[in-house]
Amino acid sequence: MSNTVERLSKQSFTTIAVLIVSSFVVILNETIMNVALPVLMEEFRVTPDAIQWLSTIFMLTMAVVIPMTGFLLQRFSTRKVFVLAIGLFTLGTTLAALSPGLGILLVARVIQACGTAIMMPLLMTTILDLVPAERRGVLMGNVSIVISVAPAIGPTLSGLILQYLSWRFMFIVIIPIALAALVIGTPRLSNEVGDDAAPLSVPSLLLAIPGFGGLVYGLSGLSAGVTPMGLGILAVAVLCLVGFVLLQLRLQHDDKALLDLRSLNFRDFTLSLVLMMCSMISLFGVIILLPLFFTNVLGIETLTTGLIMLPGGLLMGLLAPMVGKLYDKVGPRPLIVPGAIVLLAALLGYAVILDAQTPIWLLVVMHLVMSLGLAFIFTPAFTTALNPLPHHLHSHGSALLSTLQQLAGAMGTALIVGVVAASTAAKTAAGTDVVTATVEGFKPGFLVGAACSVGILVIGLLLGGKKEIQAPGTAVDAPAAAN
Helix, strand or coil: HHHHHHCCCCCHHHHHHHHHHHHHHHHHHHHHHHHHHHHHHHCCCCCCHHHHHHHHHHHHHHHHHHHHHHHHHHHHHHHHHHHHHHHHHHHHHHHHHHHHHHHHHHHHHHHHHHHHHHHHHHHHHHHHHHCCHHHHHHHHHHHHHHHHHHHHHHHHHHHHHHCCCCCHHHCCCHHHHHHHHHHHHHHCCCCCCCCCCCCCCCHHHHHHHHHHHHHHHHHHHHCCCCCCCHHHHHHHHHHHHHHHHHHHHHHHHCCCCCCCCCHHHHHHHHHHHHHHHHHHHHHHHHHHHHHHHHHHHHCCCCCHHHHHHHHHHHHHHHHHHHHHHHHHHHHHHHHHHHHHHHHHHHHHHHHCCCCCCHHHHHHHHHHHHEEEHHHHHHHHHHHHCCCCCCCHHHHHHHHHHHHHHHHHHHHHHHHHHHHHHHHHHHHHHHHCCCHHHHHHHHHHHHHHHHHHHHHHHHHHHHHCHHHHHCCCCCCCCCCHHHH
């Protein structure tokens, strides 16, 4: 990052550093609850279905709020949006630490998710605004650290806390960090007023909430099985989203859209968006599958599971700045294509090698290989998606990218867990013993992830090298045809 830092003003570097640290803290919180669900179920004496809402409601809130961040970032200053994001997150975290029961904890998770949803688009938009296109690779590499390392550390940190302390300390340890970020960051961020003329489209809001929220909820429910109610929710959500898209297409001509979709006119943005969705389907599905396999098949405790997956997340974080530097030199294709091949090999390896006798050292190695492939995909995909966008589309492009990441994550979880459940049930019904049926049932799930890797490989081949990327200073307002 040193070369990039030298070219940035001290103010710009400080702004980005504060936002990266703050984003790391809020994203860490997204996965920290997963390991704690059994403990909280016993603490509050509730059913598994009830306790699962702690994760589901967080994801639902993210899906609803993220599409609105394009409007917030366009209308208000970086400082105001930052204070809103980190303030909501701190409030929600404090309320969670003090929660007397599940109801208050659910409210706290909603407030936390509101802050988290705003932070990542804010970080990406700020980088786009402050860093020249030809030097964004390294900075986007640091964004990849937030995305890869924070979720990996979350389960491990919560496992360690639960081993020795009350579950409340999962939130207590975060509060001082969030407060420090708020105090240090607020006076250092720009207070330049945004576009006050940008109106809030209430009809768009009324369509977005059931559309995005219903789609994530419906997809999440599919992992437990197909039901008429679930299909009905998905149908309503799709209809609302169709209405939302049509309304945005009409409003964006007058710059009044809640989520401006003109970013999709840029070829590299659209290709990278599809690539990121394939990556998130694969990643989120496998992140869910591996702990299930470790627990249900190998009988490994949750803390050990977190420790097995931790080195892979750390590897992605260590490689991200290096991949960013390489991106600035060679462009996306020379990085994404080998990354997709390595990811494909790792997921095929999971499908072939994993069984009830798989040693832990091999699990660590396989997860490291998968993480190596993802490290060469995320940073180039982010940077290639956002680089072509003109200034007035930075906030909306970041919001659209973050929104579809959330939808792809929910889709990946529902698709891959559903495939595993159906496969296991079919083999059990055919008379296969329970252990073998469970092991064999996981293999099609990993093959779905491998199929997504093939999609990543194809899109990587369609993306250009460095010489084919639009040069800085050219007319970035031109649509896809000029790209």
